[in-house]
Amino acid sequence: MSEPDFAPRDPGLAEDQTELAVEGALRPTSLGEFVGQQKVRGQLQLLLDAARIQQRPADHILLSGPPGLGKTTLAMIVAHESERPLRMSSGPAIQHAGDLAALLSSLTPGEVLFIDEIHRMARSAEEMLYLAMEDFRIDIMVGKGAGATSIPLDLAPFTLVGATTRSGMLPNPLRDRFGFTAHLEYYEPEELELVIGRSAAVLDIQLPAYARAEIARRSRGTPRIANRLLRRVRDYVIVHGERDGALPRATTADVNAALDLYDVDAIGLDRLDRAVLDALIRRFRGGPVGLNTLAVTVGEEADTIESVVEPYLVRIGYMGRTPRGRVATPEAYAHLGVPRAEEALRFDDL
Template sequence: MDDLRDTAEPEDEVELAVEGALRPQSLAEFVGQQKVRGQLQLLLDAAKIQQRPADHILLSGPPGLGKTTLAMIVAHESDRPLRLSSGPAIQHAGDLAALLSSLTPGEVLFIDEIHRMARSAEEMLYLAMEDFRIDIMVGKGAGATSIPLDLAPFTLVGATTRSGLLPNPLRDRFGFTAHLEYYEPGELERVIERSAVMLDVQLPPAARAEIAKRSRGTPRISNRLLRRVRDYVIVHGSDQGATMGIVDAALDLYDVDSIGLDRLDRAVLDSLVRRFRGGPVGLSTLAVAVGEEGETIESVVEPYLVRIGFIGRTPRGRIAMPEAYEHLGLPSPESVLRFNDL
């Protein structure tokens, strides 16, 4: 079955196009993140009044919460063009120099996963953000010469899922840093309601609530689950739209359970509980047991399982908490119960 969990990249160009169509175009349309929206609105309004590019912005938080959408909104509300790039694509200082030197005055540059840029590019970015200038090295060895190159003033919007990996000199050069939080079910219902109208899906309130409950606090997942429900309606030809029965059937087909766990989540829990007797077990051992990369377990699976209290982190490794046993329909060992009481 397809994996409907949230990832940093859409599955294909069709998914990307649909996600783009569902993105809000302004801060007023953006659902959730109320405090961040207010802070961004003030920053953009001040820049517009002073007729200058907005300060550099760093957006941090888990995938799927709207960092790319907010970058697009910053460009739209500033009436500036937007240039998109990503940290993994900037592996040399020359890559960044070519990108920065081609920016037009006031342009908004969005760098996704900015913490994955090459160190040499990061060091070049310090000067570019602060003085709108870079130094180009010409030649090699004793004859090498540094030539300063002035840049057009621009606004950098950086996005990261791991802000702790950013060096302090880079982090300090952002004028505004925002951390995006997971969404509450009511906020996700509003996201789903808006998307359902755009996708022409009849969705009663109970069905919206059910999709929101299985969305792991993430709007991107809400929209993907909604699209799978829409597909089910189209294929099976329901005249009543997406009823509760259809929502259950569609999401069960894609192995998304009642609280949003999918196949890989349950494989990790099942392995931790049954094969390793609740742990503690190291991350690399757990990853090998389920046939997945350790980085995927740590960055995609584990944050949600820790957040809902199914997995605990200890100095000796990961352990299954009583809630995990309860979800799997198994009794909790006394050792786990004692750990939970500490």
């Protein structure tokens, strides 16, 4: 007779599983459910329909664009609408040709292989991928030195979906082997409102139109950020808000209170964004200042400033990049409430 299991249960396990299920439910499963990127959706639909009619794997697909716009979701949709299994990996995880060979040789016919951040693959793996994408074959080197032998290994036909935030870092031979390249653009507020409305229904929260618009305005044109902010609003309403029947209901006041609590201002700038602008304006008179100096001043890595903070500040016109360094624009001064008189001094004594 086995002894009873008195091992302590993890009280957060069921909650974690529920959150994972909710996270999955927030992702659309078809191109019809996918909001925004209308041109890309139409191009993908044509590509997948043609492959289905001809009963062949779809051409290789490269998805490029800033983080959070739906590249991973589109890869899942490609597999779902092709009725094929999906294998997921990432460029940083493929650091040797052998890693890629093991991955490719295990694919089943027609399987969809998704490689995120494909520009970060090792060079040896990239070169192996050229032949695999074109001829569905790889060459395995056996032995070393003068006695080394190349053994060809045939692969099952597959569809590669690569995602990158820096398409310029992809070598031309790899980029040219993709049959279709799509660049995802930032979302308009009206599109984000649709994303937020769908997600609110999944999260069981009532969100009037004006509350959706407020979240969309602070989401930096990015669905991932919109969903993250919505979840924080949901948490706030569950604790502090009103309930209309069984479902919590968020008002504009709730949205403002929740996002103010998490340091997200009226245009979507967070604590780090404002710290960078504040240092640029108050410590360096608006610039120009070098990236490394700016990063040390705010206590962050230069890569974080360059890849996370800077793109949005440049896009909304609050920061400029010059050969001498970063500079603040008049709009940044106005947003922080710094008198423009200080701006006239920014190039003094430099």
